[in-house]
Amino acid sequence: MESVLRATAVFVMLLIVLRLAGRRTMSEMTPFDFVLLLIIAETTQQALLSDDPSITNFLVVMIVLFTLDVVLSYVKRLAPFIDRVLDGVPTILVVDSEPDLEAMRKARVGIDDVLTAARQTHGLARLDQIRFAILESDGKLSIIPR
C-alpha cells in the first residue's frame, strides 16, 4: 500500500513543481538544466523506492506511474480546463515580425531565443523574416517564416 501512496504523492508533487517552475525550464536544456535533471532523477528515485529495492516494489511503482499517466490523459481529454492547467497553452510571441515583449518577458524567452530557433529550423537571418513565433505548450519555439 505504501508503494502506491508514495508513487502517487511523488508523481503529483513532481507534476505540480515542474509545471509551476515554468515550461522554459523544460525546453531549453542548458548544462545546468541537465545537472538539475540528474539530481531530480536521483532524489525522485530515492523518494519513490525508499529503502525497498525489491523487484516487487519497482513493479508496483512503475505500474502506478504508468496508470496515473493513462488516467491523466483521459482526464485531460474529458476536462479541457485541466488539460490547459497541466499542459499549458501555446503563446504567440511574434506576429508579423513584431515581438510581444510583455509575453516574452513573462515567458522568459528572449529575442535571441527566437532568432536561434529561426536560424535552426528555417535558416532565417533576421527578425523581419519571421511571420509568427510561438512558444508551444511543450516548451518548444515554433517559427513560421514570412
Add this chain to the structure above:
Amino acid sequence: MPRSNTNIPVRDDGLQINDDRRFQNRFWIAERVAWITFGLIILAALAGLTGNGGPLAQGHRAADGVSVSYPAIARWRAEDELVIRLPQGAEERVLQFDTRFRHAFDVIAVSPAPVAGEALPDGLRWRFPAGADGPTEVRMAIEPRRPGRVAYTLRVPPGDGIDLWTLVLP
C-alpha cells in the same frame, strides 16, 4: 492523446491556434506566486520547519537538572538525535521512556553504551554506571516509525517525567 481539432479557431492573421492569453496571464501570475512559495519553503527549511536540522527542528526541555534536546520536527524513517544531559551524581543513572516512545521510534544506537537496556511493559529503560564513570551526556540515534505528531515522556528517576513531542513529517 491527440486533441480534437474541430474547435480550434483561426485568427484574423490566418494563424489557427488554440491560444488563450487570459488563461496564460492568470497562469503566469500563479507561476510567480508559486516561485514566492518555493522561496518561503526554502526559508522554512533553513529555519528547520521541515526537519533535518535548523533552529526550529530542535526542541529543548529541562527539569530537575536534566536537560533534553530532542527532534521537535523529524522526518519519517530518517535518523535523528536525542541528547540527554544529566547532572553529576553518585547514583546509577536511569533513562526511561514510556510506551508511546517505544511505539513511535526505533532506537538505532545509544552512546555511550548503557550497562543494561530493557523493554518494560510500560516503556524502555537504559541504565548507566554510577559515580565518575557515569556519563553526563547520553546521545540516542532514533528513527520515527510513522508520520504524525507523537507525544512521549522521558523520566530520569528520581525526577518527574519530562513531556516531549515530535512532529514526524511524511
